Amino acid sequence: MDFQQQQVTGRITNAAGEPLPGASVKIKGASGGTSADADGKFAITVPENATLVISSIGYEDQEVSVAGKTILSVVLKESTKVQDEVVVIGYGVAAKRDLTGTITKIAGKEISDKPNSNPVASLQGKVAGLSIVNSGTPGAEPDIRIRGTVSIGAVKPLYVVDGIFNDNIDYLNPNDIESIEILKDPSSLAIFGIRGASGVIAVTTKKAKAGQVLINFNSSFGTKKLVDKIDMVDAAGFKMLFDEEQANLGITGSDLFNYAPWTGNTDWVDIMTRTATFNNNNLSITGSTDKNRFYMGLGYIVDEGVVKHEKLEKILLNISDEYKVNKNIKLGFTFNGIRQKLPFSQANGLLFDARRVLPITDPFDEASGYYSQLAIQSAQISNPLMNLESKWNKENRIEYRSVGSVYFDLNFLKNFNWRTTLYADISHQDGRTYNPILSIFNPTLPAGEQVFVDPNNRITSVSQNTQSWKKFQQDHILTFKKTFGDHGLTAIGGFTTYFNTYNGLFASARQKDPGNAIPDDKRFWYIDNGFVDQTTRRSSSGQWEKATASMLFRALYNFQGKYMLNASFRRDGSSQISPDNRWKNFYSVGAAWEMTKENFMMNQNIFDFLKLKASWGLLGVQNTYGYDYPFYPGLQTGNTAVFGSNIIPAYSQAYVPNRNLTWEVVDAMDFGFEFYAFKNKLRVEAAYYSKKTRDVMTLIKVGAGAGDRLDNVGKVRNSGIELAAGWNQKIARDLNISINGNFTTYSNKVLFLGNDRIPPSEERPNVTEAGFPIGYFYGYVVEGLYQSYADKLASPAVQGYEYGPGDFKYKDLNGDGIINTEDRQKIGNPTPDFSYGATVSLNYKGFDFGVDINGVYGNEIYRYWGSSELPFTKFNYPAFKLNRWHGEGTSNWDPILGDSHTINRLPSTYGIEDGSYIRIRNVQIGYNFNSDLIRKAYLKNLRIYANVQNLKTFKNNSGYTPEFGGSATSFGIDNGNGPLPMVITGGINLTF
Structure with a gap:
C-alpha cells in the first residue's frame, strides 16, 4: 500500500x-x-x-x-548511558559508542574534592593501563606511564588541555576540570603524530552551561602525617653496632670512638617532620544567555609537606567566554593563569640526610644556643636541622604561567564547520638563594673553642636564575558531518603548527672577604651587589627552540549505526631531526561492530549493548635521547690537535649522528570488546594491546677512537590485557551500590639494541639490553654468607675484592670456579606483572560513601639504602642490621659490619625487595542537603564531606613507600626518601 x-x-x-x-x-x-x-x-x-x-x-x-x-x-x-557519553578524541569529540578504540573518561567531580594540588595525582588506580607513582612533595608531578614504557628515552604522555599540547598540567585547578580522558589505543592516538605513542591525557576545563547563572564556593582543609617511617636503630643500637664494626676493622685502644660527649638519642626524621596542612579554596561564577557564555574560577591552594617549612602556595585563575555572533559564527577565548611560590628545594634532600644522621648527636646545644656539629659524619653531612631552620626562608622561587587561546568558529553549507584556534603558553620562573654563614657547636673541643664557623657554611654566597618557557600553537580544522541515509560520516582535515622555546640564565657569586659578608637581606640577594667578589662570579645559560608543522585527517564512518570504521592520518615535520627525514607519516585504522543492533540479538534479554572493536596504527615517539637537536650534535672538549711542534686544544662532536636519523615509530594494535548487560547494571570493557617500537634512538659504540653514533637501532615490545568492569545495583528505595574495578597486565621486552646495552653504574643496578625488560635489575645472586675461613676456601674465589667470614657468598653462575662480573644476571624487574584498582560507592538518601583501593603485583624494588650506599661514609644503621652476622651461624643474610667490606655493596639480590602492594587510596563520606531545606537560605546545592587519602598501604618492602618512578631506563630504586603521607581533609561545597 x-x-x-x-x-x-x-x-x-x-x-x-x-x-x-x-x-x-x-x-x-x-x-x-x-x-x-x-x-x-x-x-x-x-x-x-x-x-x-x-x-x-x-x-x-x-x-x-x-x-x-x-x-x-x-x-x-x-x-545517562556510558556508551552514549561524549569523549574527547583529539581535534573534536565523539560518542563513545561510535569509536573503535579504548578511551576512559573520568569526571571532574571525582578529583575536585581530593587533597591533591596536582590533578593527575588523583587518577591513581582509576584507569586500566594508567600507571601513576605519586610524590609526597607538594605539587610535584607524578611519574606517569600509559600501557608501559615504549622507549628508552620517552615515558611521559602528552597532555592536551582544551586543545593545547603540553608537558604537564601543574597550572590547572582541580576544581576547574570538567573531565579527563585517557587515550590509549592507536585509532585515537595516531592523530597526535610524533607525540602520540606514549598516550594522551586530554583535559576539558569547565565552561558555562546554557541558561545558568551560578555561584559556587568550595573549601577543604586537612592535615598530613608521615606514615610507614623507615625503621632505624636508636642511640643504644648504634653504639652496639658501631663498637662491633670498629672491632671488625681492627680499631682498638685510644683509636676507639669516645661516646662520652655525645649523649643524644635523637630521632632525626621525627624532629625534621611535622603534621602538615592542606587547604584548597575556590570560587566560580558562571553566567549564560542566548548569545554569551561566561565562566570564571578563582582558586587558592596551600599545600604543606611533611618536612618542616616545606610549602607550596598557588593562586589560580580560569576565565572563558564564548559569544555567539549569529547562528553560524562563534568567537571565544580561554585563559588559565597561575602564580605559585614553590616549596623549599632542599627539603627533600635534608629529609634524606635526616635518615642517615647518627642518633647520638643532639641537634641543638641549649647552653651555647648553637646547632651541633654531627658526630663522626661532619666531613660528609651538615646538621640537616640546622640547614633546614637556617635556610628555608633564604630561598625565593616564584613562577608565573599564563595559558590561553582565542578561537573563531564558523558553520557553513549546513554540514561544514571551520575552526581556527591560536594558543599560547608562557611561563616565567625567578629564583634567588642566599647561603648564610653558620656557626656550630662541638662538645669534644676545649672550652672556648667549642663554637666555631661550620666548614660547610663558612662564607656567604648568592645564586640567581631566571627561566622562561614559551609555547605557541595554531590549529586550523575543517569538519564535515553528514548523514546519507544509512551512512554517517564525520571527517576532519587540518593544519597545525607548534613552536616551543626555552631560555635560562644562571649565576652565582661569593662574598669579597671573611670580614665583608653579604647581608642577610633580600635587597642584596642578587649577583650584582657591592658585597660580592667579582672574581667569584660564575654564570651559565641554556636555551633551545623547537618547531613542528603538521597536516592531519580523520574520518569516522558508520553504517546503520552498527558498523563503524575510523581512519586517521598525520604528517609531521620537525626542526630537530635529519633534513632527509624531516617529515614523518603516522596513521591508523579501526573497526567496530555493535552486535546488539543486529536482528539476531533483538530477542535476547542479557546484553543491552555489545560491541567488538579493533584498531591498528603507526604512532610516533618524540625521543631525543636527551639532546635538544639530536641530528645536530654539540661540541665537547678533551681533545688536542698537533700543528707542527704545537699541541692545540681541540673540540670534537659529542657523537656522530646517522645521516638518516628519524623519529621512532610504534606499530600498535588494540582489539577487544565492551558490553552492558542486565539492564545496564553490569559494564565490562576488555582489550588486548600490543606495541612494538622500532627505530629506537640510542647511542652505540662504534670502536676505539671512533666515538659514539646516535642511531635508530632499537626495538621494544609492550603488550598486555586491560579489563574494566562495574556493577550498579539499587538495593532498596533509597540505597544504591556501585562497584567498579580495573586490571592491567604488563609485558615489556627489549627486542634489539644495536648489539649494545645501557649498562649499570657501579652501584646502580638498572640495565637495558636485548632480551630483557627495560631497566631490569642486574647483579649478583647471594647464596648466603661465608661462615668461616674454611667455608671461604671451599667456595669459588672472588676476583678483585678482599673478603672473609661474614661477607656475601655470591653464586658462581657460569660454573667456572671464579666469582667475577660474568656471574651477574637478572635479579629483578621494576615493571609489575599487573596492576589493579577498585572503587566501592554507596548512596543512601543524601549520604554517600566511597572507598578506593589500588595496587600492583610482581615487580621488584632495589633498596639502595642499607645495601649500596657509598662506602667509607658512616651513616646510621637500618634496624635490620641488628640481624647482622657477628659470628659463625649468627646470620646467613645480613653481612658483617664494616665500611671496608666493599664486596657487600655490589648490586645483588640482597638489595632486592618485593614491590607488590595494596593501598587504601581514598575513603570518603559526604552528605548532600535536601534542596527543599536549603532553598530557604537561597542555596541550590550544599554538600559537606570528609576524606582520608593513603589510609593504609600493605607492602613488603622496608622503605617509606613501595612506589618509585624515574627515567625510562632507571626506575624502581629506593633511595630511602620520598614518603607518601596520609592526608585527612574535610570540606564544604555550596552553590547559589
Missing part, C-alpha cells in the same frame, strides 16, 4: 533550549535521513504515517511520530 509523501520541518534542541547542530534525523524502518543545521533545524520528506528517529551525540535517541504533522519541535534528553 502506498502512502502519500509530505515534507516535515522541525527544530532539535536540548533541555536548555540550545540547538543541536548535526543531530541525525532518520526514517524508522527505511533508509532515508538528514541532519540538523547550525540552528538545529531540519527538513525531510517522509510518508504521512512515518516515525522519525532523532539522535545526537550524548543524548538519548527519541522516536517521533509524524502522524500528519508538518512542523515538529524535538527536545532531546542527555543520555
